[in-house]
Amino acid sequence: METQDRLLFSKLFHKHRQVEVTLNRSVLAWKETEKSRKRNRAETAHIHALQVCEIVAVHTKDDDQDNKETRRSRAEAKQTSQLYPHAFTVSYVRRTRLHQWCCSEVMFHSANQALSEQWITVINEQLALLTHRPKSLLVYINPYGGKRRGKRIYEQKVAPLFGRACISTDVIVTERANHARDHLKTEANLDTYDGVVCVGGDGMFSEILHGLISRTQTDNGVDPNQPDAELVPCSVHIGIIPAGSTDCICFATVGTNDPVTSALHIIVGDSQPMDVCSVHHNDSFLRYSVSLLGYGFYGDVLKDSERKRWMGPARYDLSGVKTFLSHNYYEGSISFLPADMGDPRDKLQCRSGCSVCQHKPSSKDTQWEKKEKSDKVGGWRTIRGKFIAINAASMSCACPRSPKGLSPSAHLADGTTDLILVRKCSRLDFLTHLLRHTNKEDQFDHSFVEVHRVRRFNFQPQQNEMHSLEDLTETPKKTGFRPICSAQTNYNSQDSHSSWNCDGEILPHAAIRVSVQPQLIRLFARGIEEQQQCLLEDPCTLWALEPNTHYSVD
């Protein structure tokens, strides 16, 4: 980048020091002037730079900012304000902890009002070129999700940021379950919004997902009951402000579950395509899933936890321990169509700009579809057995409980889901497997676990079977756990199967057909960033740097 690409270059004041400030189409940068450096006896000029695409807004001076400073610098601030009374503030994204963003501000002073206004105008012109940024959002808040803090989180942490970024919002605080889904399905005027924001957990996200997908299919005349129907992708982006119990969809697409970080990803208009599984029972549509479809262990945990909703997020730990102690397994048959690419154990994690997810397979041109047509059964495999858990992870399912997730190498938008089969094994073996979700060891490296990357699968439960593992051992062991769980393990005939946990909702049928719909939705997210993102260009090139001068860059 040559200096002639500059849009603006001025000497302004920042923190009572004279700085050279420069702006081109992608970077805003500033450094102390020679004069100011000599006065401060600074050896090295430090260049600060931020990307234009990560500027939240620019405003005329924010008076509050001066008040935060110390007494000594308050005097200096007063002097600067008097000498250089015209100021503007740039709010921008700053990376704090790993994957966590905050909104920072930098203020520049000038003696010249026209110059200060010119800076505001030119920065605003550059921001207006970022047309993918949302201007209008429809926000749904679940006031009862997680620790019931959704409303407060939105009002205190998110709304002020949307306000600063001049995003207009219509906010609906839900009054009942499925309020948001039904509103999206039939009432919402989606043409007036650039995105829908969900304040809540994975269950609330699921409502938004169902509302948007079914609205899109209705508008395009697609019948979602046809298991082979090619669904039409949703044009409206979804933003997630985490305020739930697991927040796995937010965590796995952003890298953290922090409301401010998510609000900033919405403001800068990030876009992350995502696969959606459609789930059918025979020829009737049941639900969509983007994270976990879990039968056996995670289905039982969820079913038990629903009765403990009053406990908040801790319900999953209690139900998790209880389900673990029950140690049930389920018999069934699972058939699946393996994907022709990637492997759940290849350790290639899906990260921001993931090359695996770049290519969107369409049902017309994919190898697997051709293969399936030329050889009807060719690609399909069937496995029968006794399973403690059958999990389909369409994304890593990373969450605070398991920061690497159920399938650490699953991809967000590759058109596949990772099918994890945990066969009947001892309690100790299963505990070791579970524990490996929380440490660096490979949770698939067990003889009783197998994992396949698939595009479709069907599950058929064995009729009448549900056992506690001890029931079938040759010499039944009495463990201290049995009495604790006996009340809950006394299943009636209806409970001889487990249930499917579909993104935190219980499915009404155990026999299901699942098909991955590639990149059906888009989130305001960018995937997990590999490391502190570097500037696209070296800000030193913004100045014609003199020889024998030392510079350091942010």
Ligand SMILES: CCCCCCCCCCCCC/C=C/[C@@H](O)[C@H](COP(=O)(O)O)NC(=O)CCCCCCCCCCCCCCC
């Ligand atoms: C021994 C410690 C083992 C920790 C293993 C943790 C694995 C966690 C993987 C979680 C995957 C989550 C996938 C997402 C599911 C959500 O869609 C869904 C809905 O979320 P929402 O309430 O926010 O709407 N959430 C869930 O279904 C919750 C699943 C949580 C499972 C927690 C399981 C804890 C197991 C503890 C076993 C302890 C054994 C101790 C023996 C002494």
Ligand SMILES: Nc1ncnc2c1ncn2[C@@H]1O[C@H](COP(=O)(O)OP(=O)(O)O)[C@@H](O)[C@H]1O
């Ligand atoms: N106003 C409401 N009253 C009761 N339930 C609601 C309301 N709004 C949404 N829900 C439902 O609450 C459930 C849990 O929501 P969620 O935000 O995912 O919280 P959590 O992560 O704690 O489960 C979802 O199934 C959703 O449909």
Ligand SMILES: [Ca+2]
């Ligand atoms: Ca996937």
